Amino acid sequence: MESHQRTIRIADFELPRGAVTIEALMAMRRESWEHLRTEINLRRQVDPATPLARCRLCKSGVFIRAQAIKNDHLPMFVHFPEGSKDCPWYEGRNLRPDDARAAQYQGHQESALHRHLCETVEALAKADPRCEHSAVDTYLRPAIHRRGRWPDIYLEMGELGRFALEVQLAKPFAPEIAARHIHYDREGVRLIWIFNALEDPLPQGFHDVVTMQRGNAFLFDDETQIASIERGTLVLKCYLEDGEGGWLEPRLVTLDDLQTGGGRAAFVEDRRSDLLVARSKNCRTLWWRAFQQARQERPNSPFYSTAFTPAWEAVQAQVPGLDEWNTDFWTSRSDRGQVHLAMLFAILCSVAHSAETGTNCVYITKYSGEGAVLAMLNSKLSSADFKHCANLIDSFVRSTALADLADKPSFVRKVGEACDAEEQIASEHPIWQAIACLFPEALDGMVRAELSDLGRLPRWALPEN
Numbered sequence: 355m356e357s358h359q360r361t362i363r364i365a366d367f368e369l370p371r372g373a374v375t376i377e378a379l380m381a382m383r384r385e386s387w388e389h390l391r392t393e394i395n396l397r398r399q400v401d402p403a404t405p406l407a408r409c410r411l412c413k414s415g416v417f418i419r420a421q422a423i424k425n426d427h428l429p430m431f432v433h434f435p436e437g438s439k440d441c442p443w444y445e446g447r448n449l450r451p452d453d454a455r456a457a458q459y460q461g462h463q464e465s466a467l468h469r470h471l472c473e474t475v476e477a478l479a480k481a482d483p484r485c486e487h488s489a490v491d492t493y494l495r496p497a498i499h500r501r502g503r504w505p506d507i508y509l510e511m512g513e514l515g516r517f518a519l520e521v522q523l524a525k526p527f528a529p530e531i532a533a534r535h536i537h538y539d540r541e542g543v544r545l546i547w548i549f550n551a552l553e554d555p556l557p558q559g560f561h562d563v564v565t566m567q568r569g570n571a572f573l574f575d576d577e578t579q580i581a582s583i584e585r586g587t588l589v590l591k592c593y594l595e596d597g598e599g600g601w602l603e604p605r606l607v608t609l610d611d612l613q614t615g616g617g618r619a620a621f622v623e624d625r626r627s628d629l630l631v632a633r634s635k636n637c638r639t640l641w642w643r644a645f646q647q648a649r650q651e652r653p654n655s656p657f658y659s660t661a662f663t664p665a666w667e668a669v670q671a672q673v674p675g676l677d678e679w680n681t682d683f684w685t686s687r688s689d690r691g692q693v694h695l696a697m698l699f700a701i702l703c704s705v706a707h708s709a710e711t712g713t714n715c716v717y718i719t720k721y722s723g724e725g726a727v728l729a730m731l732n733s734k735l736s737s738a739d740f741k742h743c744a745n746l747i748d749s750f751v752r753s754t755a756l757a758d759l760a761d762k763p764s765f766v767r768k769v770g771e772a773c774d775a776e777e778q779i780a781s782e783h784p785i786w787q788a789i790a791c792l793f794p795e796a797l798d799g800m801v802r803a804e805l806s807d808l809g810r811l812p813r814w815a816l817p818e819n
């Protein structure tokens with residue numbers, strides 16, 4: 355039986371992510387914790403003295419280990435090797451990266467299959483008339499040589515650009531993946547990892563590569579070899595994540611099909627960011643549709659429309675505690691939680707849509723034209739209904755392209771008055787969490803940071819320059 359190990363209960367990430375408990379980590383979608391794991395490793399390569407995440411108790415840097423369990427991986431926080439052995443959460447023996455790397459790389463470098471695949475891939479790529487230079491296992495830059503970092507296959511493909519192809523048979527080691535990506539990115543060389551097979555379950559090292567390649571996996575096998583000969587250029591088999599833990603039907607692609615402009619890695623389709631962007635909007639879209647319907651049905655009192663009920667239920671399913679709050683709210687204010695949330699939604703949508711379009715669109719109150727958003731916010735902050743949400747509204751506005759509104763003297767005064775008058779809801783409050791579900795790009799630190807890392811924050815949620 356496995357011995358019971360101590361484990362890091364809370365890791366503090368740099369803001370906006372903040373504290374992440376082990377429970378929260380384990381409840382995350384694979385894509386989310388893999389992104390964190392990758393960001394931690396990238397930071398470790400670039401600035402080892404400033405870890406992205408620290409142990410709550412000893413403050414030393416932590417990484418995310420993917421613990422293999424049957425058919426899956428369980429993420430957990432682990433101290434980096436230099437972390438304090440005296441930390442009450444120190445987990446005992448650690449894998450030492452250098453040993454692990456040496457063992458893995460020696461193993462596969464010597465493999466005859468690996469050598470054969472590298473030479474085959476290079477020969478097929480060279481058949482493309484655009485190929486100006488190619489090499490296997492060498493890269494004529496002393497600085498890189500010294501660090502022992504040269505690609506399996508190096509290609510200069512004219513206008514297509516320069517490529518480093520890594521044929522990966524053994525599972526790659528996470529810090530090495532991050533190091534290579536940073537290195538080639540600086541060199542202006544596109545890095546592509548090529549597998550020979552997709553094991554099921556896929557070892558975490560392969561998952562890490564797929565994370566870097568935004569949900570794309572590239573394979574070279576007999577079928578792609580034949581296709582490469584036929585087409586006179588290197589053909590790879592591209593597997594795209596289906597967003598449900600599996601893969602879409604693979605398709606054959608060439609280097610021409612790769613998107614290489616966005617930094618990070620080359621990929622055919624950004625499966626991770628696109629799905630994250632879409633997921634972020636899911637709940638909001640339900641509310642927006644309900645609001646449109648409500649305005650048609652009851653133009654004078656849309657917030658009392660039953661059109662909001664399915665949208666309310668969708669949030670209810672995601673925010674534990676919303677039910678209980680709803681009951682309390684009724685008792686103390688004789689108003690329905692659903693109505694309250696619908697009004698808050700209209701207030702914040704006014705801010706988001708105005709931020710997106712650079713105009714004043716206001717969906718609640720009668721203000722219109724220049725200054726309408728500020729006037730609406732000030733009037734809502736003065737009303738008894740929303741005084742307890744002043745901090746929430748303030749945080750929201752500050753996370754949008756309209757952040758400067760939050761520094762207007764009238765707004766600052768209204769927020770101050772509301773805070774003096776009423777106890778404020780905080781980020782653990784069900785209403786705050788419900789709003790974070792509807793606008794994760796602004797209020798969910800994890801989602802906001804990931805979108806920002808990937809350059810995919812929507813315009814309305816971009817910090818001002």
Ligand SMILES: [Zn+2]
Pocket residue numbers: 409410411412413414433437441442443444
């Ligand atoms: Zn610690």
